[in-house]
Amino acid sequence: MAKTIRVTCAIIHDKGKILVAQRSENMDLPLKWEFPGGKIEADESPEACLKREIKEELNLRIEVKKAFKSNFHSYAGGKEIELIPFLCGYISGHLIVKEHQQIRWIEPENLLILDWADADVPIVNDFMEWFKPNH
Numbered sequence: 001m002a003k004t005i006r007v008t009c010a011i012i013h014d015k016g017k018i019l020v021a022q023r024s025e026n027m028d029l030p031l032k033w034e035f036p037g038g039k040i041e042a043d044e045s046p047e048a049c050l051k052r053e054i055k056e057e058l059n060l061r062i063e064v065k066k067a068f069k070s071n072f073h074s075y076a077g078g079k080e081i082e083l084i085p086f087l088c089g090y091i092s093g094h095l096i097v098k099e100h101q102q103i104r105w106i107e108p109e110n111l112l113i114l115d116w117a118d119a120d121v122p123i124v125n126d127f128m129e130w131f132k133p134n135h
């Protein structure tokens with residue numbers, strides 16, 4: 001059986017909006033929306049992975065604030081991932097979109113409208129449940 005790939009993703013919250021990213025046409029899961037992040041390397045903590053990936057993909061420095069429940073998902077073709085989400089805050093940096101089709105800052109209420117990668121759907125729902133009573 002294939003090994004589960006551990007992937008971190010950042011729900012970056014700044015000035016009342018959330019950063020969402022659309023995967024590019026030539027990535028896996030083309031044009032699906034996701035939270036930016038990536039695969040955890042050997043001997044790397046999820047938090048360190050996320051900071052590294054967000055710097056590499058978007059040129060932003062972030063702080064990691066809170067972990068949400070991770071989601072195990074098997075994609076057709078046999079790829080299984082554990083998607084590990086964290087609420088994050090923006091610290092510094094000028095956004096440069098290096099890998100994605102596009103990036104948007106959207107109101108949390110509008111997250112549910114996007115065409116998410118399947119593994120993200122429970123994560124978006126969990127985040128919305130947490131977000132509503134807290135705001």
Ligand SMILES: Nc1nc2c([nH]c(=O)n2[C@H]2C[C@H](O)[C@@H](COP(=O)(O)OP(=O)(O)OP(=O)(O)O)O2)c(=O)[nH]1
Nearest residue numbers: 007009027028034035036037038039081117119120
């Ligand atoms: N970064 C990120 N990846 C996600 C999310 N949801 C989701 O299913 N994924 C999947 C897509 C990829 O298969 C994997 C993350 O890999 P990646 O973004 O580092 O890698 P990649 O596109 O280069 O993938 P690969 O071709 O190397 O397999 O997790 C998400 O919200 N954020």
